[in-house]
Amino acid sequence: MKKIIACLVIMAALIGCSKSDDQGGGLSTPENTLPKKNDDHGGKTLPKGVFPKKIAHKAENGNISYEITNNVQGEKILSTTSISYKRDGSIESKILISFSYEGDYPKEATYKRSKTNGENENYTETYSFVDGKLKNTTLKHDTNPRATKTTTYSYHNDGKLAKVLVEEPRKSSLNGQIMEDIYVTETDYTHTGNVITATEKRYFKDTQGNKRDENTSLTTYTYTFENENLIKETENSTEYYSTTEYTYDGKNNPLFQNFKKLIDPDYFNDAKNSKNNILTRKITTKYNYNNSTIVNEYVYEHTYADNNYPLTEKVFDKTTENGVEKKELDETTEYAY
Numbered sequence: 001m002k003k004i005i006a007c008l009v010i011m012a013a014l015i016g017c018s019k020s021d022d023q024g025g026g027l028s029t030p031e032n033t034l035p036k037k038n039d040d041h042g043g044k045t046l047p048k049g050v051f052p053k054k055i056a057h058k059a060e061n062g063n064i065s066y067e068i069t070n071n072v073q074g075e076k077i078l079s080t081t082s083i084s085y086k087r088d089g090s091i092e093s094k095i096l097i098s099f100s101y102e103g104d105y106p107k108e109a110t111y112k113r114s115k116t117n118g119e120n121e122n123y124t125e126t127y128s129f130v131d132g133k134l135k136n137t138t139l140k141h142d143t144n145p146r147a148t149k150t151t152t153y154s155y156h157n158d159g160k161l162a163k164v165l166v167e168e169p170r171k172s173s174l175n176g177q178i179m180e181d182i183y184v185t186e187t188d189y190t191h192t193g194n195v196i197t198a199t200e201k202r203y204f205k206d207t208q209g210n211k212r213d214e215n216t217s218l219t220t221y222t223y224t225f226e227n228e229n230l231i232k233e234t235e236n237s238t239e240y241y242s243t244t245e246y247t248y249d250g251k252n253n254p255l256f257q258n259f260k261k262l263i264d265p266d267y268f269n270d271a272k273n274s275k276n277n278i279l280t281r282k283i284t285t286k287y288n289y290n291n292s293t294i295v296n297e298y299v300y301e302h303t304y305a306d307n308n309y310p311l312t313e314k315v316f317d318k319t320t321e322n323g324v325e326k327k328e329l330d331e332t333t334e335y336a337y
Helices: 006-014 258-263
Strands: 056-059 064-073 076-085 091-102 105-115 119-129 133-140 147-156 162-173 175-192 197-207 211-226 228-237 240-248 278-287 293-304 310-323 324-336
Touching: 105 258, 228 258
Parallel strands: none
Antiparallel strands: 056 064, 056 324, 064 076, 076 091, 091 105, 105 119, 119 133, 133 147, 147 162, 162 175, 175 197, 197 211, 211 228, 228 240, 240 278, 278 293, 293 310, 310 324
């Protein structure tokens, strides 16, 4: 559903502050733990010793594909630096994200991206909070002639997420002509027990706000939770229907933190943000065009520090041939605290 570019998606998932071990527990959905403006947490949730200072991601061949270094002072993240590497080990690009705050809440994130080929790109994302909840963000490119991208969040009366509206002006082709319009992603959320349903519409509208219905696409997602872990996700579109099932360990996930929830209210749609660490992931996809079904399975193995936070995570592709299970290493993540 999001965000800027692939590397920034990874960084958004990894930026943040770990939640205290004694919080949470038997809550059915993760949103019950969202920080309030005047509660004991506010925007401050960086317990010492459990926040990753460095995260290194290695490809299946053992070479580092990217590494992230976090600069934390006191109870706030000041900056995050990500370096991406090519297959031969040379640097491909660097991204520096610097945060500023208004009180305990993030106010602005400045992104500076540079590539070894000389290409540079700068952009700024501003955050607006009302009563401790994110209301909108604005993403503006400084060195690239792109229009401003806005994201607006609204909530139900009980404080749970109701809608996410993303609007991004761009140029597209219609009947062979290039025209300026606005690309819209509109996602509505309903909450029933431990299940969250998201209905996502994508469409274009002209600069006067008139919707072009002929280009609307519709996808429905369901997210099922148990003990603040995403255990099942379904995705239903015109092209396919998929189900992803997860199991977890009982250890602490360093990505389960309040800072992430503050700047990304729909954080819960990614299992990497669950309370515990993933042990297995099974994806079953049925394609409508030929009625075929494909199953992909992954196994996660971890080593842990004494405080039950992971030091390493290895992800394996799991296959079964002639009744024999085989595992092939896909990627490795290393954490330093």
